[in-house]
Amino acid sequence: MSKDLFDNVEIVARALQGQERLSVLPELFGRHMMRFEALVYGWAGRLAANYDDGYWEMYRLSNGGFYMAPSSNDTYRVTVDGNLFSGELTADAMGIVVTLFALNQLAWDLQSADVSELYHHLRDYAAGHSEAVMIYRAID
Template sequence: MTDTTDYTPVTASLVPQGRRMTFYPAAFGKARMTRGEALVLGYMGKLCQDYKGAFWHFYTLSNGGYYMAPAIDADMHLEVAGNWFSGSMSADAAGIVATLFAFGHLAAEAQGTAEGDALIDRYHFLREYALDHAEAAAILGAID
């Protein structure tokens, strides 16, 4: 039997400078946008000892997802104590990891609400994108 399902990969688009202010409420919801930003930055600091701050890029995904990634050209070394992950990855991949952790955290806080359901959807939209990322194995290892 031949599978005739068409597969369309999820693509990422950099949010232009003039639209950055719309990113936080769209990604995290108006009620949690400040907390969402703080969680992503906080998770990056927790996961990467060498992270000392950076300008961040914002991305929208073709499936309705969002993520943030630090604008750093060097690889970043992440340590996830909860699952024994230790490895280096690009800043883009590290940003995906930090954003996934933040979405999971926010969804748990809003569990049982429409907002919580939307955050769970955003987590899965980003994870779907991560599955086709060049560094999918490292991303999945870090979030496992």
């Protein structure tokens, strides 16, 4: 749980199951859903040296946001060459980072205000995450 940066409202993440899990990507990304999912996995492979595929959880945020994270108790060594970041992140925090990278790339590629809004909702959620400092360093 975290607080929205501007409204001081608690933002809650809820893991998706069943039909919600199946429908979230088409709902949020429409015909670009496969591209978004591939971007998430691609960024994970580029940024986390010890990432080796696996099952991913999907989360909806109470502020309208969304993210994906590996279903793992592992920590990941995340390196972002563009901003000289290198650090250990939990699977949840790594998922937030790679989802932010994927949302940013897709928003720019599509010039989509809706995808940009998802980015900002997730960034607001990340501000209250227990690893917020590391997440923000990774995406800065």
